[in-house]
Amino acid sequence: MSSSEKDIKLTSRRNFLQTGLVLLGGSAVLLEFGCAPTQRKVFDFVDSNEAPNMGLNKFDANFWIRILDDNKIELASPKVEMGQGVFTGAALCAAEELNTHPRYISVIHPTTQNGPVDPFGTGGSSSTAGLFEPVRKAAAITRVALEEAAAKIWKTSASNVEAKDGKVVYADKSLSFAEIIKQSKSIKFRKKGPALKTRKDFQYIGTDQPRTDLLQKVMGASIFGIDYELPNMVYGTTVESPYLGGKLKSFDADEALAMKGVLEVQEEDDYLLVVAEKRYVAEMAARKVKAEWTVNKKWTQEDIDAAVQVGKGKFESIQKDGNAAAVFRNKDQGKTLEFEYRTAAAAHAFMEPKGTIARYADGKMYIITGTQQPNRDRVEIAKKLSMKKDDVDVQCAFLGGGFGGRFYINKVIQAARASKKLGRPIHVLSTREQDFINNYYRPSSHHVMKAKIENNQIVAVQHDMATDDMIFDFMPAIMQKLMGADPSSCHGAAFNYSIDSRVTNSWRVDTPYVTGIWRGVGIVATSFAKEVFFDEIAEELGQDPIEMRLAHLKDEKDARHGRLRTVVEKVRDASNWKGKSVAGFGKGFACAMDRETVVAGVAEVTVDNGKIKVTKFTLGIDAGLIVNPEGVRQQCEGCIMMGLSSAIYEELLVKDGKVNHSNYHQYPVAMLSDSPEIEILLLGTGEHVYGVGEPPIAPVAPAIANALYSATGKRFRNTPFRNDLS
Amino acid sequence: MKINFKINGKAVSVDVDADTPLLWVVRDELKLKATKYGCGRAMCGACSLHVDGELTRSCSFPVKFAEGKEVTTLEGLSPNEEELHPVQQAWMEENVPQCGYCQPGFMMAAAKLIKEIDNPSTEDIKANISNICRCGTHPRIIKAIKRAAQIQQSKTSSL
Ligand code: FES
Numbered sequence: 001m002s003s004s005e006k007d008i009k010l011t012s013r014r015n016f017l018q019t020g021l022v023l024l025g026g027s028a029v030l031l032e033f034g035c036a037p038t039q040r041k042v043f044d045f046v047d048s049n050e051a052p053n054m055g056l057n058k059f060d061a062n063f064w065i066r067i068l069d070d071n072k073i074e075l076a077s078p079k080v081e082m083g084q085g086v087f088t089g090a091a092l093c094a095a096e097e098l099n100t101h102p103r104y105i106s107v108i109h110p111t112t113q114n115g116p117v118d119p120f121g122t123g124g125s126s127s128t129a130g131l132f133e134p135v136r137k138a139a140a141i142t143r144v145a146l147e148e149a150a151a152k153i154w155k156t157s158a159s160n161v162e163a164k165d166g167k168v169v170y171a172d173k174s175l176s177f178a179e180i181i182k183q184s185k186s187i188k189f190r191k192k193g194p195a196l197k198t199r200k201d202f203q204y205i206g207t208d209q210p211r212t213d214l215l216q217k218v219m220g221a222s223i224f225g226i227d228y229e230l231p232n233m234v235y236g237t238t239v240e241s242p243y244l245g246g247k248l249k250s251f252d253a254d255e256a257l258a259m260k261g262v263l264e265v266q267e268e269d270d271y272l273l274v275v276a277e278k279r280y281v282a283e284m285a286a287r288k289v290k291a292e293w294t295v296n297k298k299w300t301q302e303d304i305d306a307a308v309q310v311g312k313g314k315f316e317s318i319q320k321d322g323n324a325a326a327v328f329r330n331k332d333q334g335k336t337l338e339f340e341y342r343t344a345a346a347a348h349a350f351m352e353p354k355g356t357i358a359r360y361a362d363g364k365m366y367i368i369t370g371t372q373q374p375n376r377d378r379v380e381i382a383k384k385l386s387m388k389k390d391d392v393d394v395q396c397a398f399l400g401g402g403f404g405g406r407f408y409i410n411k412v413i414q415a416a417r418a419s420k421k422l423g424r425p426i427h428v429l430s431t432r433e434q435d436f437i438n439n440y441y442r443p444s445s446h447h448v449m450k451a452k453i454e455n456n457q458i459v460a461v462q463h464d465m466a467t468d469d470m471i472f473d474f475m476p477a478i479m480q481k482l483m484g485a486d487p488s489s490c491h492g493a494a495f496n497y498s499i500d501s502r503v504t505n506s507w508r509v510d511t512p513y514v515t516g517i518w519r520g521v522g523i524v525a526t527s528f529a530k531e532v533f534f535d536e537i538a539e540e541l542g543q544d545p546i547e548m549r550l551a552h553l554k555d556e557k558d559a560r561h562g563r564l565r566t567v568v569e570k571v572r573d574a575s576n577w578k579g580k581s582v583a584g585f586g587k588g589f590a591c592a593m594d595r596e597t598v599v600a601g602v603a604e605v606t607v608d609n610g611k612i613k614v615t616k617f618t619l620g621i622d623a624g625l626i627v628n629p630e631g632v633r634q635q636c637e638g639c640i641m642m643g644l645s646s647a648i649y650e651e652l653l654v655k656d657g658k659v660n661h662s663n664y665h666q667y668p669v670a671m672l673s674d675s676p677e678i679e680i681l682l683l684g685t686g687e688h689v690y691g692v693g694e695p696p697i698a699p700v701a702p703a704i705a706n707a708l709y710s711a712t713g714k715r716f717r718n719t720p721f722r723n724d725l726s
Numbered sequence: 727m728k729i730n731f732k733i734n735g736k737a738v739s740v741d742v743d744a745d746t747p748l749l750w751v752v753r754d755e756l757k758l759k760a761t762k763y764g765c766g767r768a769m770c771g772a773c774s775l776h777v778d779g780e781l782t783r784s785c786s787f788p789v790k791f792a793e794g795k796e797v798t799t800l801e802g803l804s805p806n807e808e809e810l811h812p813v814q815q816a817w818m819e820e821n822v823p824q825c826g827y828c829q830p831g832f833m834m835a836a837a838k839l840i841k842e843i844d845n846p847s848t849e850d851i852k853a854n855i856s857n858i859c860r861c862g863t864h865p866r867i868i869k870a871i872k873r874a875a876q877i878q879q880s881k882t883s884s885l
């Protein structure tokens with residue numbers, strides 16, 4: 001379904017194009033777009049490079065770091081905190097260059113008006129990595145400014161003074177940062193900062209630090225969007241179509257309006273909004289509204305499965321190395337292996353339902369919401385409500401989970417519209433049912449994998465995948481022309497192993513619901529299909545699956561090969577891979593390269609009473625320089641649990657025109673009882689920081705599938721695995 | 727309808743529809759926001775609190791049943807940030823939360839569990855707590871509950 005139909009609008013195109021050239025690696029590409037080789041080049045660039053640090057290069061140090069009167073150092077984060085620990089990572093980066101322990105630093109979400117907000121949002125495993133340079137730079141500039149101001153107060157040279165833990169010291173004298181500011185007429189920030197410390201000089205970066213938000217979260221502080229209140233605020237619950245593509249035909253709200261505490265029922269294009277003084281009343285009244293929906297087609301899961309099929313949809317070439325076509329055509333030589341794989345569609349199902357507080361007053365809109373895209377929310381409100389962008393201010397709150405699911409918050413526009421009509425602040429909150437039914441999802445996928453084996457060698461591989469888009473709807477239309485295949489949906493689809501002939505194709509298909517980003521984007525599906533397939537090839541070749549992978553990681557030009565080899569070996573040894581196998585238990589391996597991050601995992605599983613039990617997961621990761629090892633471990637644990645959940649349980653189905661899951665009982669996710677023993681090996685190398693929020697999810701599903709094969713003798717080629725247990 | 731009960735040791739009286747879930751009374755009337763809405767159907771545990779010491783999913787507990795009872799939310803678990811409840815202390819030491827949204831519910835469930843089973847095994851924890859966390863803090867929650875049990879024991883033995 002096209003973007004306009006799904007009511008998803010782009011972020012500001014002007015902003016995008018300004019930095020779009022950076023994303024594409026130069027304007028030369030722009031001149032020759034459209035033909036397949038160029039598309040492959042562009043796709044490959046976007047697929048293999050770290051998510052660009054867009055919109056973060058311009059800054060004013062003062063804008064980022066504020067010294068408050070009580071000498072607290074406040075750092076405004078352009079990236080939002082959704083649990084991934086970016087606040088802690090940012091605090092460590094600032095601490096390092098301020099020469100000040102991270103506990104002195106508090107990190108906040110600025111509003112879109114009063115601080116730096118990344119215009120492209122938070123995602124793509126780029127938050128801590130993206131802040132690494134600019135925050136250290138801002139902190140260094142701030143430190144020098146404070147040292148110079150202090151030196152001026154003491155009438156000495158700046159080289160004699162030194163910043164340390166919130167103070168500047170000179171011989172036996174010291175002044176807190178706040179006092180320096182108080183005693184100085186003005187503070188001068190240099191445009192060009194001093195040289196930044198390198199890895200060998202770090203005192204905080206690379207050390208284990210508790211989360212900066214730990215105490216707040218343990219005390220249950222009011223930090224989430226749902227926790228805020230504004231004076232005179234009312235509550236809103238929407239009535240939305242339970243049918244995919246349903247349009248509001250008619251409604252009867254009399255009974256709802258008669259309820260005590262109900263203020264009004266607002267009619268919008270495709271939904272109704274019940275406004276009440278209390279939240280419970282709004283929700284109960286919404287249930288009393290009788291709405292009729294026009295539904296052109298009642299979609300079924302069979303329709304969707306038939307659409308998501310290699311050979312259907314729009315063909316796009318992603319990778320074409322060597323001469324695979326000829327190799328596969330030659331039936332006289334060797335043997336061709338061919339298998340099909342499927343992954344299910346999935347919901348984000350984060351614990352905090354989507355919600356938004358909006359206050360419209362005096363021509364200005366103020367929004368509080370947990371969002372991965374504060375700037376996009378602002379732009380969209382301005383556009384839809386015909387307001388000036390500068391009259392809209394979005395305050396991001398802590399997110400009760402993101403996972404790519406808060407790139408678009410349908411409640412933002414709903415709340416903004418309602419508040420403008422009412423002239424009162426309103427909190428519009430999704431019910432859990434709406435969060436499952438009126439939302440966007442990770443698309444399902446279908447993969448056909450082929451390999452040609454000659455003389456016990458893999459000579460050619462081919463991957464054809466069919467899936468719906470994830471990010472094209474959020475990009476200017478020109479990007480579709482430039483890239484051909486959706487870079488998020490097909491992320492990780494291309495082969496990285498050293499094999500002469502490699503082909504990857506995408507088939508862009510259309511499903512009746514909105515599809516979008518979900519933790520790991522395409523790599524959840526692509527690494528599942530590829531890595532289970534390589535396990536099948538290893539079996540065919542009679543080789544150990546790990547040794548076979550190692551033998552195909554020998555590209556000298558690709559530094560990731562060497563780094564991944566090390567990770568694979570460490571994981572092999574730590575998991576006692578070659579150890580004796582016990583009947584009923586199985587071990588399985590998988591690895592992946594996700595942009596610059598390399599990961600490998602070994603799953604150990606058993607099937608107990610008709611339930612899949614992952615007993616242990618060993619994960620190795622090299623994501624470059626590690627800012628906060630504790631944070632990386634948390635992200636790895638999160639990926640293992642979410643990957644396991646998706647692989648074993650999760651499946652979003654459509655029935656009678658509706659999404660068939662209204663709540664967690666119909667959409668099971670991993671619980672404490674599914675929690676395996678987890679061992680994480682952090683192997684950070686180099687001076688660059690790479691992403692960690694998503695790459696570790698890549699090996700989880702295939703490692704479990706491969707372990708299940710070794711435990712049960714049965715191949716699990718479709719997620720969720722629970723469907724194939726019997 | 728007026729309903730009277732005690733919340734974190736303080737007597738309160740609220741005037742709301744008697745069927746209103748205790749969750750919304752605690753959050754919107756009493757302004758105690760630690761208790762969270764997750765599913766509204768007693769399935770996720772985000773809204774867990776204690777009613778007369780019993781672990782209760784407050785989204786599915788009409789406020790009228792709280793009449794005359796003692797309700798404890800996460801805010802009432804410890805007197806202040808310096809004197810944390812063993813569960814909160816363990817949560818700090820294990821650096822448990824990610825997004826943090828599910829954590830109050832888990833902590834309330836954990837506080838109840840270590841009262842019932844003073845030295846719970848991994849299996850006890852897995853069998854007795856059915857809250858949902860989407861960020862994947864599960865392994866840390868299990869460790870933290872065991873640690874909380876130890877802290878609790880050392881506190882009682884030092885009394
Ligand atoms: S909100 Fe009460 S159990 Fe989920």
Ligand code: FES
Binds near residue numbers: 351826828860862863
């Ligand atoms: S910490 Fe995010 S849902 Fe549990």
